[in-house]
Amino acid sequence: MAGAHILVVDDDEDILRLLSMRLRARGFRVSGAGSAEEALARLAVDPPRIVISDVRLPGRDGLALYEEIRATRPSLPVILLTAHGSIPDAVDATSRGVFGYLTKPFDSQILLGKIDQALQLSAPALPVDASVGSGGGGRSEDWQDGIVFRSSQMAELMAEARMVAASEASVLIRGESGTGKEVLARAIHRASPRGKGPFIAINCGAIPEQLLESELFGHVKGAFTGAGNSRVGLIQAANGGTLFLDEIGDMPLSLQVKLLRVLQERVVRPVGATHSEPVDVRLLSATHRDLDAAMAQGQFREDLYYRLDVVSLTLPRLEERREDIPLLAAHFVHLIAAKYGKSITGFAPDALEALATAAWPGNVRQLYNVVEQSCALTSTPLIPLSLAQRALRVPAMEALSYADAKQRFERNYLVQLLKLTDGSVADAARIADRNRTEFYRLLQKHDLTPAMFRSDGDAVAER
Structure with missing residues (x-):
């Protein structure tokens, strides 16, 4: 676990310095923060493997910091330290999911033991500058092939995906159309013990009910008109591997009952057959629908829902990960230029800014289409602004001004702008429509x- 990143939060500079020195001496990479707000900012920039926080902090306390971390990064272990500890406090903290609770002065060996336990249980968080796939500049891992990002949201999601891939748990992938649900499902399959087995995908909303039943479960000869031969279903074809059911929310109720039996009994009965056959598959599913609402309306079975939603992963909208847009655009240009046999190096700076600030209702799929159209029409190595705007089909959207952003999203808004501009205050202030003096005040706040x-130095300046 040498080199694992630990974020230490304490408003006492002496304790912060001492604890950081001890952890660095053990080979850890340590970042420090003197308040919950600073800690949240550092979390957004460079996600750690563990957070160690004092309970008494200026402003919001350590438990409030933990609650916000749990809301966005539920797999990130948090260890709380306090000089005012009591048994009721410790019971309350651990009952709320805090990984560890130690009272000052604490034994360093006990703290190190807690850290070792947390590292064993937590998946490694990817660095914020990670870019995965043939178009990225970072180290590529086969299981993440084709997934390109630098945003902390995607880093956390991929860390959770890697963790759940090692299990046999069913995974429900949520997200809007075009966010890349099947791409994530394939990554989970590749990272799993079943990675060398088959990966079978089917869109439940794209096939009529009668055909969907035969596709999934197979049929025997003569089961229905036109069934001249027996056919193995996709569930059986996925035996020993993974079955991915896209748009599971569109599956008819009659087939939901049969799918539930497969999950419960691990057997499948082809249409028209008189006996069932054993099957060994892992099920991944995805939906853009609100399944809670579908259950309330009687359109989705509650018992099946709890079989599918053992672990839930949610892909963010492209607008929520704007700092990934330049990386994704470069990745797609690389792929499409090779496909068309063109020498295209990328987008002109003003064209790239238009992409970074545009509305993306179609998410990553729409971005790919915009890049493909731009590559198809360009006659120059750099794609100009005019082609990018033509492909977008709408005028480039101005980035939200700070005055229009809600208070609770203020910090994330500033972080997003600075990531997008690689730490350039002048560019960030211009996009936010604020003068530099006012923008510096917002940053200080x-x-x-x-x-x-800034990419030319350490991702996070250590205290």
């Missing part, structure tokens, strides 16, 4: 510094 976002 949220304990943000431009150096935290």
